[in-house]
Amino acid sequence: MVEWKQPTDEIAKEAFYNLQVKYPEGDTKVMQDHYESWAKTYDKDCERLHYNSPEVICDAVGRLVAATDKNECRILDLGAGTGLVGKALRDIGYNGEMTAVDYSQNMLDCAMKDGQIYNVAINHCLTADNPLPIEDEKFDLVVGGGVFGPNTIRANCLPETFRITRGGGHVVLTQRLSVKNRPFLDKMDSEINRLIAAQKIEQLEAKPFTQYSWICENEKTEQLTGRLLVFRKL
Known part of the structure; x- marks a missing residue:
């Protein structure tokens, strides 16, 4: 099912195909294979569809981390892909230790090719039965652009992101x-509400934003909406 009108630009159409039409339904392995094959053109496709998650995440992080703490903030980029979020954070001065986790080795290879973004890269498929190979409370900040979804990281893995985040x-x-x-968002909201009720986390922000945009027929702008979620570990 395609929910949006296609771009008129032929190059953007190809990017749209990878994002929405070709985006597979199935188990995690099917999605993993999709990203392995998409790695070489992923950054260009995101640029053509004006992918906005990195900027939105950076803006949110700027509201959380004091400028004086930028060099000390330990960051995990979950579902780092080719490194778009990590690069955006580096570009605005986050110079501390940064770790990438992704289940696509080809994506990680792209992220690590110039050695300027991440200190460590971990090829790992996070599931409820396969936790992250990372010690408790290692990171000050965990970021994830579009990483939780029905065929990527499931809602029941949300507690794992807080396990590796320090208190506060x-x-x-x-x-x-x-x-x-x-249906997946409903599961995600249920898990968030459970963690809030258990006084494990505090939700600081939950708001929509334009995640992708492109020009379609009659010069109209089509948008794919995302949501930003910001939490503090208690």
Whole structure:
């Protein structure tokens, strides 16, 4: 099911195809294979569709981390992909230790090719039965651009992001909002509410934003909406 009008530009159409039309339904392995094959053109496709999650995450992080702490802030980029979020954070002065986790080795290879973004890269498929190979409370901040979804990281893995975050640290996520994604978002909200009720986390922000945009027929702008989620670990 395609919920949006296609771009008129032929190059952007190809990017749209990878993002929405070709985006597979199935188990995590199917999605993993999709990202392995998409790695070489992923950055260009995101640029053509004006992917906005890195900037939105950076803005949120700027509201959480004092400028004086930028060099000391230990960051995990969950579902780091080719490194778009990590690069955006480096570009605005976050110079501390940064770790990338992704289940696509090809994506990680792109992220690590110039050695300027991440100190460490971990190829790992996070599931409820396969936790992150990372010690408790290691990071001050965990970020994830579009990483939680029905065929990527499931809602029941959300507690794992807080396990590796120090007390008082933050988790900043973006997610795609769509009709097709609604059942998963309901599961995600249920997990968030459970953690809040258990006094494990505090939700600081939950708001929509334009995650992708492109020009379609009649010069109209089509948008794919995402949501920003910001938490503090108690």
